[in-house]
Amino acid sequence: MMTEEERAESRAGWGFVTPALVLIGIFFVIPVLAAFVLSFTDFDIYSIGDFGSTRFVGLKNYHDLFTTPLFWTSLKNTLYFVVLGGPLSVAVSLGAAILVNARMVRFKPFFRSAFFAPWVTTLVAVALVWRYIYHPQYGLINSALSHVGIGPIDWLGDPHWAMPAIVVLSIWKNFGYNMLVFLAGLQSIPAELYEAAALDGAGGWQRFRQITVPMLGPTFVFVGVVTMIASFQIFSEPYIMTQGGPLKSTTTLVLFMYEQGFRWWRLGYSAAIAVILFLLTLMGTAVQFRLQRRSDP
Amino acid sequence: MSNRARAWFGTTALATIALASGCSSREEGTTLRLWGFGREGEVAQQLVGEFERAHPGVHVKVQQIPWSAAHEKLLTAIVGHATPDLAGMGNTWIPEMVTLGALSPLDVHVADSSYFPGILATNKVNDTLFGLPWYADTRVLFYRKDILARAGYTAMPETWAAWREAMVAVRRLMGTGKYAIFLPTNEWPPIAILGLQAGSPLITPAGFGAFDQPAYTRAFNFILSMYRDSLAPSVNNTEIANLYQEFARGTFAMYITGPWNLGEFRRRLPPQLQDEWDTAPLPGPDGAASGVSLAGGSSLVVFRASHHQALALQLAEFLSEPKQQARFYHLTGDLPARREAWSDSSLAADHQAAAFRTELERAVPTPMVPEWEEVTTKMMDYTEAAARGRVTVPAALASLDADVNRLLERRRYLLARARGPAR
Numbered sequence: 001m002m003t004e005e006e007r008a009e010s011r012a013g014w015g016f017v018t019p020a021l022v023l024i025g026i027f028f029v030i031p032v033l034a035a036f037v038l039s040f041t042d043f044d045i046y047s048i049g050d051f052g053s054t055r056f057v058g059l060k061n062y063h064d065l066f067t068t069p070l071f072w073t074s075l076k077n078t079l080y081f082v083v084l085g086g087p088l089s090v091a092v093s094l095g096a097a098i099l100v101n102a103r104m105v106r107f108k109p110f111f112r113s114a115f116f117a118p119w120v121t122t123l124v125a126v127a128l129v130w131r132y133i134y135h136p137q138y139g140l141i142n143s144a145l146s147h148v149g150i151g152p153i154d155w156l157g158d159p160h161w162a163m164p165a166i167v168v169l170s171i172w173k174n175f176g177y178n179m180l181v182f183l184a185g186l187q188s189i190p191a192e193l194y195e196a197a198a199l200d201g202a203g204g205w206q207r208f209r210q211i212t213v214p215m216l217g218p219t220f221v222f223v224g225v226v227t228m229i230a231s232f233q234i235f236s237e238p239y240i241m242t243q244g245g246p247l248k249s250t251t252t253l254v255l256f257m258y259e260q261g262f263r264w265w266r267l268g269y270s271a272a273i274a275v276i277l278f279l280l281t282l283m284g285t286a287v288q289f290r291l292q293r294r295s296d297p
Numbered sequence: 298m299s300n301r302a303r304a305w306f307g308t309t310a311l312a313t314i315a316l317a318s319g320c321s322s323r324e325e326g327t328t329l330r331l332w333g334f335g336r337e338g339e340v341a342q343q344l345v346g347e348f349e350r351a352h353p354g355v356h357v358k359v360q361q362i363p364w365s366a367a368h369e370k371l372l373t374a375i376v377g378h379a380t381p382d383l384a385g386m387g388n389t390w391i392p393e394m395v396t397l398g399a400l401s402p403l404d405v406h407v408a409d410s411s412y413f414p415g416i417l418a419t420n421k422v423n424d425t426l427f428g429l430p431w432y433a434d435t436r437v438l439f440y441r442k443d444i445l446a447r448a449g450y451t452a453m454p455e456t457w458a459a460w461r462e463a464m465v466a467v468r469r470l471m472g473t474g475k476y477a478i479f480l481p482t483n484e485w486p487p488i489a490i491l492g493l494q495a496g497s498p499l500i501t502p503a504g505f506g507a508f509d510q511p512a513y514t515r516a517f518n519f520i521l522s523m524y525r526d527s528l529a530p531s532v533n534n535t536e537i538a539n540l541y542q543e544f545a546r547g548t549f550a551m552y553i554t555g556p557w558n559l560g561e562f563r564r565r566l567p568p569q570l571q572d573e574w575d576t577a578p579l580p581g582p583d584g585a586a587s588g589v590s591l592a593g594g595s596s597l598v599v600f601r602a603s604h605h606q607a608l609a610l611q612l613a614e615f616l617s618e619p620k621q622q623a624r625f626y627h628l629t630g631d632l633p634a635r636r637e638a639w640s641d642s643s644l645a646a647d648h649q650a651a652a653f654r655t656e657l658e659r660a661v662p663t664p665m666v667p668e669w670e671e672v673t674t675k676m677m678d679y680t681e682a683a684a685r686g687r688v689t690v691p692a693a694l695a696s697l698d699a700d701v702n703r704l705l706e707r708r709r710y711l712l713a714r715a716r717g718p719a720r
Binding site: 049 | 369372375376393396397398399667668671703707708710711714
């Protein structure tokens with residue numbers, strides 16, 4: 001039984017969370033449920049004109065999706081991006097965090113801001129610059145490669161190179177945020193641990209393996225999950241840089257969903273893609289948590 | 298999710314603006330809101346002054362919207378009840394907007410003889426007029442006179458067979474690395490045009506693809522033969538760094554394209570080449586008359602939600618007058634959709650525009666279904682796949698039909714429902 005005091009406390013607690021719950025309900029739960037229901041209908045451009053013409057089609061959207069080659073292509077491209085871009089992005093941010101946290105580095109605030117700058121720059125401006133960097137004839141990268149005797153690569157025009165090019169751009173654009181998270185994690189590790197380890201004769205690598213990595217455990221989980229979710233949702237970079245080409249090699253799931261939903265207005269069909277993306281992300285997150293729990297002592 | 302949220306915010310914002318402007322208009326007379334897309338939107342502002350002077354108390358507010366955002370913006374406006382009074386929009390969108398119930402039927406008498414028949418037809422849905430042609434767009438053949446002359450041709454042939462012979466001759470003359478024609482794999486108009494020329498409806502009235510049939514097969518084989526025999530490079534138009542430079546170099550001697558390139562060719566080709574290029578009506582499978590082309594362009598439409606129906610229609614009629622269309626041509630280079638405007642001195646004397654005049658008389662509409670744009674992407678995909686030898690012709694056409702039939706399933710259901718007993 002709750003005492004009168006506890007009950008009052010619980011009422012106050014509900015009072016505090018209600019506004020947040022209402023907002024989450026209106027802007028998250030209801031749309032998600034609506035999208036789920038939508039994915040079983042053939043809601044499209046005709047439905048906007050005459051809502052009554054919408055039909056419940058059961059699993060037809062899902063069946064159509066699984067028999068559409070472009071769906072599998074976009075799924076493959078997305079997984080390619082997640083598997084290649086995710087770990088690389090985490091590694092780059094950790095490296096950058098360690099660098100700007102190191103004692104002997106000077107002008108730390110400058111480097112911190114410089115590394116964080118891409119994250120707060122609009123992608124359209126970034127894309128403009130990177131398109132020059134990737135330019136097959138006049139680009140920075142190809143001109144550098146030519147000095148070591150590597151022929152020009154059509155970064156954004158060659159189906160094999162377009163996705164790696166998008167991965168590199170995306171890592172450069174986004175590592176700043178994760179770097180800050182890692183930095184916070186690094187700064188919360190007590191300096192005494194390193195001092196004690198140094199006294200016991202541990203080298204730099206040993207200190208990193210035995211102190212830094214374990215102490216950053218929770219940070220790794222957070223960064224890993226957030227990066228993976230963001231990678232599954234990769235959209236803007238290919239949308240602006242390549243429009244999904246060449247030969248659909250950079251068409252990701254969200255780009256495919258966007259085209260179906262907002263270019264062709266096949267909203268029922270694209271809601272089905274959204275549901276599948278949701279399930280994939282959920283599975284990925286569950287796997288990460290499971291792995292993390294197993295590695296915890 | 299965030300895209301949908303953004304669309305909602307956009308709609309709300311638009312509705313607020315509409316409300317605000319609606320309120321102020323009541324105080325200062327009537328405000329007509331006109332949406333124009335792309336460059337035409339900028340220029341429309343210069344045309345409405347005369348209309349405002351003729352109608353005291355009427356203010357025309359022109360909003361210019363980039364083409365890339367046009368379609369999305371129109372649909373959001375319709376859903377959010379924030380459409381303007383009238384707009385000048387691509388005539389291929391009319392069927393879709395009529396399906397959505399967004400347009401008012403126009404109660405005006407148009408003299409059929411005044412407009413090019415194909416262009417006027419794109420403005421009618423089930424014999425009801427929903428738009429007034431503003432400017433016309435079609436495709437013709439741009440070609441290098443000098444190269445063709447060296448290959449032994451003083452004029453562009455009029456039949457497919459003779460056209461092909463000319464292309465083979467040009468190819469032989471120019472040698473490796475050069476081609477007779479530029480037929481980018483990511484441009485659908487030439488593909489659709491050749492299909493229409495062969496007599497294919499592309500999509501049947503009942504809502505099925507008509508690709509795996511003799512007429513379209515004939516056109517498809519003709520197109521593929523150009524890639525197979527290296528008369529055309531199988532590349533898309535982003536792989537050609539500078540179209541005008543390559544045309545000047547003689548990388549290809551022909552290109553099927555539209556009116557905007559009249560100005561571009563004059564601006565961008567070197568001066569010494571200016572007398573060496575010309576335009577010609579498209580050859581047809583069975584001679585000149587079968588050399589049809591697309592009836593494209595832009596139309597003035599009045600939205601059903603407008604509170605100023607009569608006035609909006611008056612503005613649409615004003616802008617479509619021959620005199621205004623001729624003025625519009627001088628400002629933008631867009632070709633007039635009315636025959637009278639073509640007697641304008643500078644157009645009548647322009648021999649490079651003459652091919653467009655001929656082709657506009659023959660122009661026919663593309664299938665008038667909302668799914669048309671998506672169908673064109675499928676047509677390009679399968680043409681490219683077949684051109685690169687990834688699929689055989691029968692397989693490509695069968696798959697194309699299957700894909701298109703799937704896209705049109707919903708349309709067939711609605712057609713059947715409309716025919717069946719009322720619910």
